[in-house]
Amino acid sequence: MGRLALLSVSDKTGILELARQLVEEFEFEIISSGGTAKTLQEAGLSVTKVSDYTGSPEILGGRVKTLHPRIHGGILARPDLPEDCSDLEANQIRPLDLVVVNLYPFEQTIAQPNVTVAEAIEQIDIGGPAMxxxxxxxxxxxxxxxxxxxxxxxxxxxxxxxGKVSQEFRQKMASKAFAHTQAYDSAIAAYFASLDGEEELSEIYAISGKKIQTLRYGENPHQAAAWYQTGSVATGWTSATKLQGKELSYNNLVDLEAARRIIAEFDDQQPAAAVLKHTNPCGVGVGNTLVEAYEKAFNADSVSAFGGIVALNQSIDAATATELTKTFLECVVAPGCDSKAEAILKNKGKVRVLLLPDLTAGPKQTVKAIAGGWLVQASDDRIENLTSWKVVTEKQPTSEQMAEMLFAWKVVKHVKSNAIVVTKDGVSLGIGAGQMNRVGSVKIALEQAGEAARGGVLASDGFFPFDDSVRTAAEAGISAIIQPGGSIRDKDSIAAANELGIVMVLTGVRHFLH
Structure with a gap:
C-alpha cells in the first residue's frame, strides 16, 4: 500500500503535474474532493473521492466535504504512538503523508464590483483552513x-x-500554512469590519501580508528590508505598472507613497505636479497644462528637486516627458503615459517610471510600529469643507485668495510638522518642514520664497501660539494666512493680522504629520 496524499485545491495551477509525479514517480495514492477530483480523473489519474473514502456524501451544497474523522484522523495521527495507531485501526483510517490545500478565492470575490454579502459568505472556506x-x-x-x-x-x-522529506522542510511549510490561514482570516475580518461602517477601531487589529520582493536594504545599507502585499489581490503600489528603470528601493516606495498622498489632493481636471525629497515636497504646482504644472513645481526649488520623486495627476504627454528628462530624478509616477512620452523617457532609462491609474486609492488607516506593538489611526484623508472655514479678520479674502489658501492648505497637510508653506499663483514658493518650533519653519519658508512672497499666502499646519509669526509674515509681504486656530492666544494673532492688514482664515482642523 502506497503513501496517501490528500489534494483539495481551489487554485488548480500545477496540481495536475504534482499529482502525476506523486503517482508515477513516488507511488502515492490520492484522495481528492470536488473539482480537484474531477480535474485529476479527466486527466486519467486514479483518484479516490473524499466522499467514497469517508462513506459520507458531500452535503449542504458542498459546504461539508472534508470535515470527517477519517480525514482529520489521518491528518492528526501520530504513527509512533500505540494509542493513535489503535484508533486508526479501529476506525479504518489511513495516516496521510501529504496534504495539499489552498482556499476559496474570498479576496478575489470581494474585490469584484457590487459583490453581495451572500456571495462573499459562500467564498469563506471552512474545511480548507481546518485541514x-x-x-x-x-x-x-x-x-x-x-x-x-x-x-x-x-x-x-x-x-x-x-523519497523522504526533511523535518526542516516540513516545519517551514507548516509555518507558511499558518501564515496563509492567518492572512485569510484577517481578510475576512477586515471585510466584515468594513461592512459595519463604524469609525471606531476594532478591539483586535491584525496585520498580515505576503512578501512579494526582498529589497536591497532599508533606509540604510545595514538594514534588511522587504516589500509585502496585503491580500492576494494586487492593489495600490503592487498593482502599478513599471515602464522602465531600476528596481524600487525601500526609500523609493516610502517617498512614492508620500507623493501619491499629495497628488491625490488635486482633481485630475486641473493639471498638478509634486516634486518630493525624503517625503517632504520640494515644490507643488498647478497649471493650465501638465508641463506647466511640472515646471512650476520643479522650479519652486530646483536644487532640492535634483534626485527627487515626481508625482503627476494626469497622463504624461510628450512635452512633460521632455522636461522630465532634463534633470536627474529617482522616480516618476502618473496615472498613464502616451506612446510618444514613453519613447522620450527611454532616453533616461534608469529613472523609474510607474503608472498607477488610481492615485487617489490609499489606505484608510496608517500603522506605525512601536516597541511592544503598533499604533493605528485613520488616514488624514478628510475632504476640506470651505463652508466651515472662518474669516476672523476685518479684511475679507478675495475669491482668488480663497483659492490660493485652499491650494496652500492642501500642500501643508503633507509637510512634516511644524509645517509652513508659502504659495502664490498655484505654486509653492517656500516650505518650512519638521522644525522644532513654528517660528523656525516660518523663517525658512519665507527666506526660501524671498521677494516672491509678496502678495502670497502662508499656510500653517498648526495654530500660532504667539503673534510673532504673523508679524514676520507681514514683513515679508504675505497677504493672507490660513491656519487651524485653537490657541488660547488666537486673539493676539488675529489682532496682529488686523493691525497689519492681513487676511486670516481659521479652518478648525489641524494637519500634524509626524
Missing amino acids: LRAAAKNFAYLTVLCEPGQYQEYLTQLRNSQ
Whole structure:
C-alpha cells in the first residue's frame, strides 16, 4: 500500500503535474474532493473521492466535504504512538503523508464590483483552513503545501532524499500554512469590519501580508528590508505598472507613497505636479497644462528637486516627458503615459517610471510600529469643507485668495510638522518642514520664497501660539494666512493680522504629520 496524499485545491495551477509525479514517480495514492477530483480523473489519474473514502456524501451544497474523522484522523495521527495507531485501526483510517490545500478565492470575490454579502459568505472556506491547520500542527509526521509555488520544492526534496522529506522542510511549510490561514482570516475580518461602517477601531487589529520582493536594504545599507502585499489581490503600489528603470528601493516606495498622498489632493481636471525629497515636497504646482504644472513645481526649488520623486495627476504627454528628462530624478509616477512620452523617457532609462491609474486609492488607516506593538489611526484623508472655514479678520479674502489658501492648505497637510508653506499663483514658493518650533519653519519658508512672497499666502499646519509669526509674515509681504486656530492666544494673532492688514482664515482642523 502506497503513501496517501490528500489534494483539495481551489487554485488548480500545477496540481495536475504534482499529482502525476506523486503517482508515477513516488507511488502515492490520492484522495481528492470536488473539482480537484474531477480535474485529476479527466486527466486519467486514479483518484479516490473524499466522499467514497469517508462513506459520507458531500452535503449542504458542498459546504461539508472534508470535515470527517477519517480525514482529520489521518491528518492528526501520530504513527509512533500505540494509542493513535489503535484508533486508526479501529476506525479504518489511513495516516496521510501529504496534504495539499489552498482556499476559496474570498479576496478575489470581494474585490469584484457590487459583490453581495451572500456571495462573499459562500467564498469563506471552512474545511480548507481546518485541514491546513491540522496538517501544520502535525508537521512532525506529514507535509502540508498551501501554494502552487511549493510543489516543485517538495518534489525536489523527495528526489534528493530517497523519497523522504526533511523535518526542516516540513516545519517551514507548516509555518507558511499558518501564515496563509492567518492572512485569510484577517481578510475576512477586515471585510466584515468594513461592512459595519463604524469609525471606531476594532478591539483586535491584525496585520498580515505576503512578501512579494526582498529589497536591497532599508533606509540604510545595514538594514534588511522587504516589500509585502496585503491580500492576494494586487492593489495600490503592487498593482502599478513599471515602464522602465531600476528596481524600487525601500526609500523609493516610502517617498512614492508620500507623493501619491499629495497628488491625490488635486482633481485630475486641473493639471498638478509634486516634486518630493525624503517625503517632504520640494515644490507643488498647478497649471493650465501638465508641463506647466511640472515646471512650476520643479522650479519652486530646483536644487532640492535634483534626485527627487515626481508625482503627476494626469497622463504624461510628450512635452512633460521632455522636461522630465532634463534633470536627474529617482522616480516618476502618473496615472498613464502616451506612446510618444514613453519613447522620450527611454532616453533616461534608469529613472523609474510607474503608472498607477488610481492615485487617489490609499489606505484608510496608517500603522506605525512601536516597541511592544503598533499604533493605528485613520488616514488624514478628510475632504476640506470651505463652508466651515472662518474669516476672523476685518479684511475679507478675495475669491482668488480663497483659492490660493485652499491650494496652500492642501500642500501643508503633507509637510512634516511644524509645517509652513508659502504659495502664490498655484505654486509653492517656500516650505518650512519638521522644525522644532513654528517660528523656525516660518523663517525658512519665507527666506526660501524671498521677494516672491509678496502678495502670497502662508499656510500653517498648526495654530500660532504667539503673534510673532504673523508679524514676520507681514514683513515679508504675505497677504493672507490660513491656519487651524485653537490657541488660547488666537486673539493676539488675529489682532496682529488686523493691525497689519492681513487676511486670516481659521479652518478648525489641524494637519500634524509626524
